[in-house]
Amino acid sequence: MSYAPVPPVSAPVQLKNGLGTAGFVLGLVGLVFAFIPIIGVIAWPLVILGLIFGVVGTLRANRGQASNKGLAITAVVLSALGLVICVIWTAAFGKAVSDTANGLPAPAAPAAVADAGAEPAAAAPTAAAKHTIVLEVTTAAKANVQWSSGFSANSQEVLEKGKTWRQTLSMDDLAFTSVSVDAVDFKMGNKDNTCKITVDGKTVVEQSNSIGAFCTYRP
Incomplete structure (x- = not known):
């Protein structure tokens, strides 16, 4: 079989x-x-x-x-x-x-040596003038804002679309300062959020980006 x-x-x-x-x-x-x-x-x-x-x-x-x-x-x-x-x-x-x-101030020129017998120059004022730093953020979409200056760290703040945020700092000695803005709900095609730092009336840095902008000032 x-x-x-x-x-x-x-x-x-x-x-x-x-x-x-x-x-x-x-x-x-x-x-x-x-x-x-x-x-x-x-x-x-x-x-x-x-x-x-x-x-x-x-x-x-x-x-x-x-x-x-x-x-x-x-x-x-x-x-x-x-x-x-x-x-x-x-x-x-x-x-x-x-x-x-690029925005850092140029170093001061050295003082000229006085000629012998010349009249002594008047003493410069010892009191330092206060400086003003303005941090500014403009949002094109809902975003987080964070900033810091010197040894002070600040918690984040949420801004709605189309808002302008501003923080003014007054100090005797300039310190490292930063501000950042990043989108909460990023979507392709979003318009740019903007951050800006102004020192004594002069804009030293300005950034724009739809995902996040980061501005820093280093004296």
């Missing part, structure tokens, strides 16, 4: 969904941190790794080695958006530092 041959049973394909999932998690966390000033620097490695993992995960899904193609594509989108925001923050911060450096 003969039996028909039994066809060989193929082993199940091991799906490789790990990189696509990891890319999604890294891209999402990196995008959240990218919106936070200063702390957002940690978003750089997260979004770069998320972008790499998402691309590899998408390629695996196209070859049938993974089943989470949608999640991998989402990882690529989130990571790319986070990377763009990181680049914009870096450019804005670099421009703020450059504008601050």
